[in-house]
Amino acid sequence: MLLFVGRKLAQTIFILLMVSIVSFTLLKLAPGDPVQMALGSEYSQEAYASLTHEMGLDQSLVVQYGHWLWGFITGDWGRSYVGRTPIFQYAFVEALPVTLTLAASALFLAILIGVPLGVLSAARQDTILDAGTAALSLTGTAFPSFYLGILLIWIFGVHFGLFPTMGFVAPWQDFLDGVYHMTLPALTLSTYFMAMIVRLVRANLIEALQQPYVAAARARGESERRVIWLHGMRNVLMPLVTVLGLQLGALLQGAVLTETVFSLPGVGQMITNAVLNREYLVVQAGVMMTGCLFIFVNLLVDLAYPWLDPRLKPR
């Protein structure tokens, strides 16, 4: 067990180091810097040089990276260059809970609706119902979340005035209001995953239902419901969990746009704006957080494998 933990820890540190170096280098290679962004068009060479020095951006890249890394490890995440935001507060305390709430709600909705639809689709393969489900779920994915979000805002927010279209209310402070504010964003973000789940469940279930043991179960006279949910779904769980774990990246991607459209102050908006404004330190903090999150979730997926598919246990 200790060996396992040690190995995973080494892995995590290795990945995070790689991620941080790659993102830092990529962003530094990209043209533009925070001082230029801050000065905009009121550009004077003197002010530029002065502010660059002030922000420590005239130091060598290695020094800047080392400085950041040391700060990050010792818990001093620094401040953004221009706005002087304390980054730990901004990224970890304020932004992360918003994104986690959004992602969890979207995932919840996607599973709640996606799994039964997928099962239905598989059970009624090649019927109107099947094609309809495919059409419905795929239409959801064909519209990018920002467009869908804006559409929902105009329909449910403006035209019918049913839902709030902006801002975040923490559900742990005011549960009902939090859920109310989260409805449209979660629905927007969930469509893509819903479709993914429907497709995956359908494909894997159809495959599973042709397995000999399913036929055997049917031959034993077990009910169709039992056959599908007990024997069939067993084979669906593993690919489903794998893909969902991997989709964390896509979830975050979607979150970027959903957060922007619904004015949610989450990690997605944070990273995008920081990249666009060349706020290197904020980007690093964001990338580290999403990196950790990703590794953690996939660790859970890895741990779940043997449990989901006993055949994998002995190696």
Next chain:
Amino acid sequence: MSETLLVDKIARRPAWWAGLGSYIRHRPFFILALLVTLAFLAIALLGTAVTPFDPTFQDMEAPMSPPSSTHWLGTDSYGQDLLSRAMAGARYAFLTGICSVLLGALGGLAVGLMAGLAGGRTEWFLMRIVDAILALPSLVMAIAFIAILGQGVDKVILAVGLALIGPFARTVRADVLQVRALPFVEAAGLMGIGKLAIVRRHILPNVFFPLVVQATIRISEAILVSSSLSFIGIGIVPPTPDWGLMIAEGRGFVSFAPWMSGVPGAALAILLIALAIVGDGIREQMDPKQRAGH
């Protein structure tokens, strides 16, 4: 093995070579979807030769006009004909969607197979690279890539394709692990059949078809990522008739000219649905696990 026990309705379905008539009768959606896909492909290949207008012609007299007899699907805010743009956009959709997914799938297949088969240190190292790619938000990578390389369709394909290698590699590896544990593969290994032969005969087919399902879904993701880049204001350069770009441009007009992003969105939806059904159909017909019954 116990294939003969398969008595469910899927197994009893006629094989796809059993006659077109019965095929259409049993798989009307598949044929329809196939026709739609072929139609899109044809439009993509023919390009501006068949569009009613030049897709970048700005009709100064008719900006934002709703569908009419001149502009069947309306015009955008510059007076560009949406039908023409949607048709011309098919080419870019196939380009960005298929090329980047192909790039991602091939890369993912190679990395995933290598990792899944090699095991040991190679697997560790490969999977850590994949993890790092996956852990880095692909939008960050895409923005940085495009800022460094410059914009344009090819750069978008590259950026999106690279970002897709990670997910593909992970699924392929997971499938390889699963297939490797199957009794007949283990048996083949014990029987001394060459590693390459096992890969070709047993692992590749079993890994390939889940990949196809993935790919049909990923095509939409690729187009959507490119559209997201347009939302942020980078990526494909206007006035290129790219669906993603058109959807992004039209978002500010949803309240009074919904056709602007509705038309490219619908085009994308139709293509994706058709592709998904075709993908499913092909998989069901050719997947060795399902074909085994015949």
Next chain:
Amino acid sequence: MGEIDHRNVLAKMLDRRFARRGLLRGAGLGAAALAVPAFGPQPVRAAEPGHINLAFIEYIDTLDPHFTGFLGAIMVHNNIFNGLLKITYDGQKVSFVPDLAESWDMPDDKTHIFKIRPNVHFHDGTACDAEAIKWSLERVASGKPTSPHAWKLSKLQKIEIIDPLTVKLSFATPYAFLPVALTGSTGRAGTIVSRAAVEKYGKDFGRNPVGTGPFRFVSWRENDSIELERNPDYFEEGLPKLDRVTIKIMNEASSAVAALMAGQVDGMNESPLQFVKALRANPNLTVYGEPEGNYSFVAMNVRRAPFDDVELRRAVAFAIDREAIIKQAFFGIGEIAYSPISPPMTGFFNKDIAKTGRGQFFDPERAKKHRAAAKNQDVIEPVFIMSEQGPYGTRVAQTVLPMLEKIGIKPKLELMERAAWVARRNAGDFDMFDLNWVGDLDPDETLYPEFHSGEDWNYPGWSNATFDKSVEEAQVVLDVETRRKLYETAEDALMDEAPIAIISHMPAFKIISKRVQGFQYIPADLFNLHTVSVA
């Protein structure tokens, strides 16, 4: 020269410049305007405690007024800080009136004496006296790090404290631009900040702004909102009326418009142009927006081929159909510009300029003539860099494209994010780009830093001796008529050699719910809330 003399000269000049419809031209910036704090035409209302929610879609970088160049930030911090002077608008003309100053005298044309209001305190309790004002102005002029606004006070020789409530500014030359430098919305040089707070927070002052204004800063949550609260010790009696201000930071403009239409916010500080019609038609909203001191243009890189050829630049300048651009790219909003000097700059702006033949305008025949005289007769493919920024995004570039194709110029459009765009522009790595200079109050601001040889904002890299001489002279002349002639000469040189092809003057919009009362609109891209209340 006597005291009255100078003040009157400046007053007359300022008045004529900003008398928009010329109705109150005779009134001058007299003693009344100078000595009495202006409340504007606003009916006095009982204080209505309340809370306003606003959606701001313009980028906010920092709330340190001496370091921001963004109008979005200025709209916020103008409610936290005061200047020596402020801008007011009575529906007819924009004028400068004392704000923290009680009176403003000019013993000679290089000296300004400000008497400060007594008993004004910063939000942290420290006194705002002559000492504080001297320190603030010096922070801009010579502080470290260098303020991007330092150039506005570069002619300031010394600041003397006459008594605890009187400061004297001495300039090297007569400085007609001073009132603008001290107040202009892009010129936050005259904003007074708390020394104690700057010393306490250091670099983080922009996150912890402390001023004397009607509202105190409470919090700033990134990508979410900025909160302000009432300053109970504000020096204007009975103001502010609001208890709390929440400024929602919204990065997606169409969502902000939706929120406004759904009544979730009470106002918005700008709108994408395509929504203006719908917003005007909405019975619950009031849309403010008059043309401001600004212009949009397409710039050409004079330093390298192909646009080192003046004939080719002229061809572009005459090939652009301004009317079509306004209709197509700006949804009919804005007016055709013939030269950079904008409609609000009365005394300098000639509203009949179209009939004079001066400036640039659409003339396809002349465009073809100049194109035929150009050195390069092949199809030219210049690089046009563009970025999805501001209310216009890539719309100008896209509309100009077919117009230039008609004269054998096929720009290669390159789309990039703002950071890359700024870097490319500043490095001179482009053939063409489009931009708008906004928030100008004076021709000097409009012409000198943008087009004088070697100036930092002169991105096209243009240089012209006649132009340089005229704008230099106009800086030290106070007489309006002489200045006007100098600027005319300068503009003629500029428009003729065409480092830019000018397009339009544009309104900047403020949209406010009918629930909100007492908003004082100022066409200088300001969003002042001290007189505002919410029913």
